[in-house]
Amino acid sequence: MDTALDLARWQFGITTVYHFLFVPMTISLAFLVAIMQTVWWRTGNEQWLRLTRLFGKLFLINFAMGIVTGIVQEFQFGMNWSSYSRFVGDIFGAPLAIEGLLAFFLESTFLGLWIFGWDRLKPGLHLMTIWIAAIGTALSAYFILAANSFMQNPVGYTMNAERGRAELTDFMAVLTNKVALITVPHTLFAAFMVGGGFVAAVAMWHLIRRPERDADAFRGAARLGAITLLIAGIGVVITGDIQGKVMTEVQPMKMAAAEALYEDADECAPFSVFTIGTLDGSKPLWSLEVPCLLSQLATGSFDGEVRGINSLNAEYAETYADSGLTDFSPNIPVTYWSFRLMMGLGFAAMAASAWILWTLRKGRLPRQGARSTRWLLATAIVLPLLPLFANSFGWIFTEMGRQPWVVFGLMPTEAGVSPSVSAAQVWTSMIGFTLLYGALAVVEVKLLLRYIGKGLPDANPPRHDDDSDRPLAFAY
Amino acid sequence: MELTTVWFILIAFLFVGYFVLEGFDFGVGMLVGLLAKDEKERRVLVNTIGPVWDGNEVWLIVGGGALFAAFPEWYATLFSGFYLPLFLILVALIIRGVAFEYRGLREHQAWRDRWDWAIIVGSFLPALLWGVAFANIARGVPLNESHEYVGGFFNLLNPYALLGGVMTTAVFLTHGAIFVALKTVGDIRVRAHAFAQRVGVVAALLAVAFIGWTAARDGDPAVWIIGAVAAVAFLGALAASHAERDGWAFVGTAVAIAGVVIMLFVSLFPDVMPSTLDPAFSLTTENASSTPYTLKIMTWVAVAFTPIVLIYQSWSYWVFRKRIGVQHIPA
Numbered sequence: 001m002d003t004a005l006d007l008a009r010w011q012f013g014i015t016t017v018y019h020f021l022f023v024p025m026t027i028s029l030a031f032l033v034a035i036m037q038t039v040w041w042r043t044g045n046e047q048w049l050r051l052t053r054l055f056g057k058l059f060l061i062n063f064a065m066g067i068v069t070g071i072v073q074e075f076q077f078g079m080n081w082s083s084y085s086r087f088v089g090d091i092f093g094a095p096l097a098i099e100g101l102l103a104f105f106l107e108s109t110f111l112g113l114w115i116f117g118w119d120r121l122k123p124g125l126h127l128m129t130i131w132i133a134a135i136g137t138a139l140s141a142y143f144i145l146a147a148n149s150f151m152q153n154p155v156g157y158t159m160n161a162e163r164g165r166a167e168l169t170d171f172m173a174v175l176t177n178k179v180a181l182i183t184v185p186h187t188l189f190a191a192f193m194v195g196g197g198f199v200a201a202v203a204m205w206h207l208i209r210r211p212e213r214d215a216d217a218f219r220g221a222a223r224l225g226a227i228t229l230l231i232a233g234i235g236v237v238i239t240g241d242i243q244g245k246v247m248t249e250v251q252p253m254k255m256a257a258a259e260a261l262y263e264d265a266d267e268c269a270p271f272s273v274f275t276i277g278t279l280d281g282s283k284p285l286w287s288l289e290v291p292c293l294l295s296q297l298a299t300g301s302f303d304g305e306v307r308g309i310n311s312l313n314a315e316y317a318e319t320y321a322d323s324g325l326t327d328f329s330p331n332i333p334v335t336y337w338s339f340r341l342m343m344g345l346g347f348a349a350m351a352a353s354a355w356i357l358w359t360l361r362k363g364r365l366p367r368q369g370a371r372s373t374r375w376l377l378a379t380a381i382v383l384p385l386l387p388l389f390a391n392s393f394g395w396i397f398t399e400m401g402r403q404p405w406v407v408f409g410l411m412p413t414e415a416g417v418s419p420s421v422s423a424a425q426v427w428t429s430m431i432g433f434t435l436l437y438g439a440l441a442v443v444e445v446k447l448l449l450r451y452i453g454k455g456l457p458d459a460n461p462p463r464h465d466d467d468s469d470r471p472l473a474f475a476y
Numbered sequence: 477m478e479l480t481t482v483w484f485i486l487i488a489f490l491f492v493g494y495f496v497l498e499g500f501d502f503g504v505g506m507l508v509g510l511l512a513k514d515e516k517e518r519r520v521l522v523n524t525i526g527p528v529w530d531g532n533e534v535w536l537i538v539g540g541g542a543l544f545a546a547f548p549e550w551y552a553t554l555f556s557g558f559y560l561p562l563f564l565i566l567v568a569l570i571i572r573g574v575a576f577e578y579r580g581l582r583e584h585q586a587w588r589d590r591w592d593w594a595i596i597v598g599s600f601l602p603a604l605l606w607g608v609a610f611a612n613i614a615r616g617v618p619l620n621e622s623h624e625y626v627g628g629f630f631n632l633l634n635p636y637a638l639l640g641g642v643m644t645t646a647v648f649l650t651h652g653a654i655f656v657a658l659k660t661v662g663d664i665r666v667r668a669h670a671f672a673q674r675v676g677v678v679a680a681l682l683a684v685a686f687i688g689w690t691a692a693r694d695g696d697p698a699v700w701i702i703g704a705v706a707a708v709a710f711l712g713a714l715a716a717s718h719a720e721r722d723g724w725a726f727v728g729t730a731v732a733i734a735g736v737v738i739m740l741f742v743s744l745f746p747d748v749m750p751s752t753l754d755p756a757f758s759l760t761t762e763n764a765s766s767t768p769y770t771l772k773i774m775t776w777v778a779v780a781f782t783p784i785v786l787i788y789q790s791w792s793y794w795v796f797r798k799r800i801g802v803q804h805i806p807a
Binding site for chain 2: 060061063064065067068069070071072074075077078079080082083085086088089090091092093094096097098099100101102104105106108109110111112113115116117120121165167168169171418419420421425428429432433436440443447450451476
């Protein structure tokens, strides 16, 4: 691995996956904290204020990492992928710029107001600031996913041969790309699984390990988190099903790779839940299959026809004869397994949150010392990681499944790299960022655990007045 | 006016906003190592910019996004060509941003000292490197016929660019010290005043040299005039600071920074990145830009939303307008 292309691809993978550990948590926690503060504002119940303060702190610890890794993400296109940037800038740049103007300014400004404004703003106004910041995060998701969806399914453009680039002809088509319209809800629901799982896990840990402290508040938080996860999970399943069908239509190769399906299946194609084998088209050693499910997932009909890698490859070789590519299939084991891990981890998270809700039904609390409670604690501890990694694998599947294209059908990935950047330069930045990311991950996890362990802060309801000698409410 | 010219002006506007705003929080960040005598004073410094630094940094993110959208060739050449300086800037912005959020989360002196270093280095490096980068853009760099940067890293370290970097560092320090004087009470304010005077003289000399060099090389009377306005504004800021008129002093350094950035953009136009190899290889507002259709959409979005952003950002500055001092820092 010594070419700038390989390195740039690895760097993109590392920065993207790393950045996207913080994004789903930021989006969902912003809303969950806003909900907690709203409950306090409506009911005056101080437990919800204390929960707002605790999860607000955890949210901010996470948000800081999300924003700094996001800057790298934006500049990486120009640094490592300058040919790609020249090729799609006319189209791809617009949603990125609009994301900044519409979403990032909102998020950062109103979050600043929220953090430091507890005593400076009237309670209703202060509550509004966290809601605006939360809406900013969701807006941001929409614009960035519209940009990404263009790479998956280019629409609203024309090719300019003279300048050698794709040019925008219909901006509304880009904003209403059918891939974007289904990817946005799918990704937002998936994000809510992460935040819901996190809130539920923190609360369950306290309920089991420190049942004497703030049981009422944590029971409320655990239920809020678990219900959020469960509802979001149902949303993910429904949108994921629709997305699978849209994908089969626009990128049949990605879906064939997801099943490692080499030969066309004329009707009733089975879905393999688990396979032991090489996934290279030879017969697997063992495979657990659900009959006809793949046909249903891909086409919406149990006897639908699903096309395989070989025939798609032959067709693409003809359609894209002048692309310089010969193999149009992505890395099959990566796509196959990331697809299954995405779904499997998501379902496991839903099962775990259902168990939590069952344990807490009708005013109950976990029984201390019971064997099942020990298992419940272990489940709660892994709970946030399940949807978090499901999100990561979802992105790995989406991006790896599009290969060898960076813009599907228009630009091979290898053509997008910066011609003027040497392997040594990419090595420098990749080692630098990776070491820094590693160190910061350790710091962030330690801080999260520390503040989770501290439990609920004191209430100290904010007073809105003009006493200028009082301490800052949420000072650094 | 051509839409490409409109967008050249809008990009200039975004970078003016970025350097005027983040300029003072870079300055405050550097001052954490120079001005504060104890933990409480360091916290006062950090809290003067606490509610706003993140919003200031978004000016850069929007500037980068707008460059990508309006002048993709400029974005591509600049970011791939200035690879290592940009990498260093990104590392600096990462450790700095995290440091602001994390330094107060543990009551442990070694922990805080470490993050203070991250703030100091993370503010100093971008202050220096942005000056180097923008001076190089104005001066021109070796671009080949396909607008790719063909110089090495050391090509960027020429005397003019280094002067630009040292100048921005000194100017941001002054801008930051004047901001601290404007936002604090007590001892720290007195020291910020004195510091602004001292570093301000050095910054003024560097700025005048840089402005003179830029204007002499360019020769355009407009560049001379804008440069002169910037220099006068900076000297006025020092005079106002001396008279303890902090608000006016801050306006002065803000106008001076805006003036220098505008001067660089005016000296560029209609190029956006001149090539030192052959003027025919230069990137211009024409050959670097997006299509008129994209620019038109972006113009509508910018016209509709920029005023809203300006309103709520100004409001947030208004909400946190009070001066703070050590007595406001909770134990």
